Amino acid sequence: MSGSTIRPPAHRLVILLVVLLLALVGVVVRLSVLQVRESSSYAELGLAQRIRTEALPAQRGEILDRNGTPMAMTLDARDVYANPTLVSDPGDEAARIAPILGLRTKAVRAALASPGTFVYIERQVDPDVADRLAALRLPGIGFLTVPKRYYPAGPVAPQVLGFVNVDGLGITGLEREYDGSLAGTPGERTVELSAQGQEIAGAQQVVQPPTPGSDLQLTIDRDIQFQAQAYLRQAVIQNKAKGGTVIVMDPSTGDIYAMASYPWFDPNRFWSYDSQRYANRAVTDTWEPGSVNKTITAAAALETGRVSPTERFRVPATRDVSGFTIHDAEPHPVETMTLGDIIAQSSNVGASLVADKVGDAGMLDTFTRFGYGSPTGIAFPGEAAGIMPPGPWSDLTRATVSFGAGVAVTPLEMAAVYATIANGGTWVQPRLVDGTIGPDGRTVPMPPSPTRRVLRTSTAAEVTRMLAYVVQDGTGENAQIAGYQVAGKTGTAKKISAKGRYVNRYVASFVGFLPASRPRVVVATIIDEPKTVYGGIAAAPVFQEVARYVIQRLGIEPAPPVELPPHVMPIP
Amino acid sequence: MIVGVASMSALQVGSSLRSDALRGQLATLAEQQGELRREVATLSAPSRVMTWAHGKGMVMPDNVVILRVSPATAAEPGA
Numbered sequence: 001m002s003g004s005t006i007r008p009p010a011h012r013l014v015i016l017l018v019v020l021l022l023a024l025v026g027v028v029v030r031l032s033v034l035q036v037r038e039s040s041s042y043a044e045l046g047l048a049q050r051i052r053t054e055a056l057p058a059q060r061g062e063i064l065d066r067n068g069t070p071m072a073m074t075l076d077a078r079d080v081y082a083n084p085t086l087v088s089d090p091g092d093e094a095a096r097i098a099p100i101l102g103l104r105t106k107a108v109r110a111a112l113a114s115p116g117t118f119v120y121i122e123r124q125v126d127p128d129v130a131d132r133l134a135a136l137r138l139p140g141i142g143f144l145t146v147p148k149r150y151y152p153a154g155p156v157a158p159q160v161l162g163f164v165n166v167d168g169l170g171i172t173g174l175e176r177e178y179d180g181s182l183a184g185t186p187g188e189r190t191v192e193l194s195a196q197g198q199e200i201a202g203a204q205q206v207v208q209p210p211t212p213g214s215d216l217q218l219t220i221d222r223d224i225q226f227q228a229q230a231y232l233r234q235a236v237i238q239n240k241a242k243g244g245t246v247i248v249m250d251p252s253t254g255d256i257y258a259m260a261s262y263p264w265f266d267p268n269r270f271w272s273y274d275s276q277r278y279a280n281r282a283v284t285d286t287w288e289p290g291s292v293n294k295t296i297t298a299a300a301a302l303e304t305g306r307v308s309p310t311e312r313f314r315v316p317a318t319r320d321v322s323g324f325t326i327h328d329a330e331p332h333p334v335e336t337m338t339l340g341d342i343i344a345q346s347s348n349v350g351a352s353l354v355a356d357k358v359g360d361a362g363m364l365d366t367f368t369r370f371g372y373g374s375p376t377g378i379a380f381p382g383e384a385a386g387i388m389p390p391g392p393w394s395d396l397t398r399a400t401v402s403f404g405a406g407v408a409v410t411p412l413e414m415a416a417v418y419a420t421i422a423n424g425g426t427w428v429q430p431r432l433v434d435g436t437i438g439p440d441g442r443t444v445p446m447p448p449s450p451t452r453r454v455l456r457t458s459t460a461a462e463v464t465r466m467l468a469y470v471v472q473d474g475t476g477e478n479a480q481i482a483g484y485q486v487a488g489k490t491g492t493a494k495k496i497s498a499k500g501r502y503v504n505r506y507v508a509s510f511v512g513f514l515p516a517s518r519p520r521v522v523v524a525t526i527i528d529e530p531k532t533v534y535g536g537i538a539a540a541p542v543f544q545e546v547a548r549y550v551i552q553r554l555g556i557e558p559a560p561p562v563e564l565p566p567h568v569m570p571i572p
Numbered sequence: 573m574i575v576g577v578a579s580m581s582a583l584q585v586g587s588s589l590r591s592d593a594l595r596g597q598l599a600t601l602a603e604q605q606g607e608l609r610r611e612v613a614t615l616s617a618p619s620r621v622m623t624w625a626h627g628k629g630m631v632m633p634d635n636v637v638i639l640r641v642s643p644a645t646a647a648e649p650g651a
Contacts, residue, residue: 069613069616070609070613073609073610073613075606075607075610076602076603076606127603127607145599150610150613152610152613152614152616152617153613153617153618153619154617154619156617156618156619222618223618226618226619226622227618230622482635483635483637548634548635549632551638552633555638556638557638558638
């Protein structure tokens with residue numbers, strides 16, 4: 001048996017070979033599955049681990065005044081964030097971060113000690129502040145570049161402009177109304193990252209650039225707006241009033257030069273004001289207009305032909321209508337008055353007598369044609385429609401509407417009424433936006449405002465003469481401007497309580513235009529709850545100051561005066 | 573060939589780094605431009621101008637008179 005070797009049985013070798021072959025086949029099959037069948041999904045998985053897509057915010061369009069001066073612009077800012085898992089000493093870091101950001105140390109410390117891997121410390125920080133913080137090289141603190149809205153003139157036309165939230169979404173005003181065109185379209189950027197999470201230089205990048213938003217060019221003149229606000233604020237303070245509104249408008253185009261409501265707010269710090277101040281009361285709030293409404297009564301009388309300018313009325317100081325007594329502002333003996341006198345002396349009783357002659361149909365038709373009960377259609381969020389009592393009217397309703405009680409309008413609607421008279425009887429829709437300027441620099445003007453004929457030119461001219469008489473010899477003398485003939489009307493209206501009852505609080509107003517024969521500008525001034533009650537005392541001086549500034553600003557030349565209307569009241 | 577590929581790759585990385593640097597410079601300049609625009613807009617704000625003017629003793633005029641220069645007058649500069 002020596003020299004003989006023991007050979008393993010052949011079948012074992014065969015088995016081993018088969019096992020090895022099977023293993024090899026298994027490896028090949030698995031490789032094929034991984035490399036061929038499932039390759040795309042694994043490739044995607046790998047890509048997802050090293051690829052990051054980040055949004056590129058679009059530059060929000062600017063809001064410019066009618067002369068191209070920026071009223072709202074977008075700047076770069078930084079969001080400061082922390083990864084709390086990388087913060088080793090929250091107390092120490094908070095003590096260093098808080099004074100730079102102007103935050104409370106306790107709040108910052110709480111954020112740094114919070115669970116999770118991402119927490120905002122402060123948003124929309126100025127870049128120089130962020131740079132000071134970055135220089136500290138604190139572990140776990142990071143920065144994101146974000147856009148921030150900035151209103152360079154501060155509280156100038158804040159209710160008109162509105163503001164955006166921290167995410168850049170328009171919340172109120174024109175920022176909201178035109179958010180679609182201002183916002184633009186965000187882009188995105190895809191980059192490849194290293195295992196440490198840093199961008200790989202030279203690696204593939206896919207960039208979808210953002211499309212910037214369009215700029216919005218307003219009809220507002222920033223300087224007229226500022227000055228109107230200054231005079232309004234001064235009047236509110238002097239009259240110890242609750243608030244006020246001023247509108248300055250071009251009667252022929254409907255362009256709003258200024259629209260102010262006091263009290264206002266600074267849109268750069270909107271969160272620190274009462275939200276009541278955000279409302280653009282010139283558009284969103286209605287009031288019982290009082291005697292400024294008599295202009296429409298006069299227009300209805302002339303337009304329907306029921307009253308002629310020379311017709312005389314016997315006007316007592318009081319009159320009973322359906323059991324209610326209508327008063328004039330001051331007691332007086334029975335006076336003989338023309339329509340012009342009734343308007344100039346602002347007689348409630350006289351206006352009610354005129355309305356009786358016009359009748360319900362004529363009154364309703366004229367008020368409706370002036371747009372009462374409907375919004376003007378100015379593109380602004382939350383525009384109110386006003387309240388117009390539906391017909392048929394009772395005798396009392398007809399009487400009260402004639403002098404502006406029992407109806408409600410927005411200041412803008414009333415400004416549009418006087419613009420219609422100034423414009424020869426044609427109503428022009430007011431507008432705040434002149435056009436848009438696209439990212440390519442191309443200006444797209446807004447179409448001209450819609451118009452409609454409300455009165456005959458002759459009626460508008462006759463009413464203008466009456467309004468000039470109001471300012472020359474009637475209740476509106478405080479609106480006079482040397483060298484210019486002003487046409488306008490005072491209003492004093494009682495306010496209504498939440499229970500629907502008249503209370504001893506008033507709204508004083510004056511709405512007018514100049515020069516009377518060739519009107520270039522309409523100014524509506526409304527003072528809420530002035531101590532000095534009457535429109536001629538509280539509101540007319542604001543008109544005078546605002547209009548005087550507008551004359552300078554727009555270079556309005558004097559025009560020949562219109563003749564006063566037929567009148568029998570003695571001119572002092 | 574390997575040397576060629578490596579050289580090309582190095583060149584590409586170099587270009588990419590330069591491109592990143594330029595992008596960063598562009599962002600910095602854009603930020604500076606934004607800051608300057610903000611300054612211009614803030615400095616020309618009417619409230620600031622009015623405060624400055626009041627500080628210099630300027631006031632708003634009471635009455636405004638607009639004078640027109642007739643062409644005949646304008647044509648006689650010596651008059």
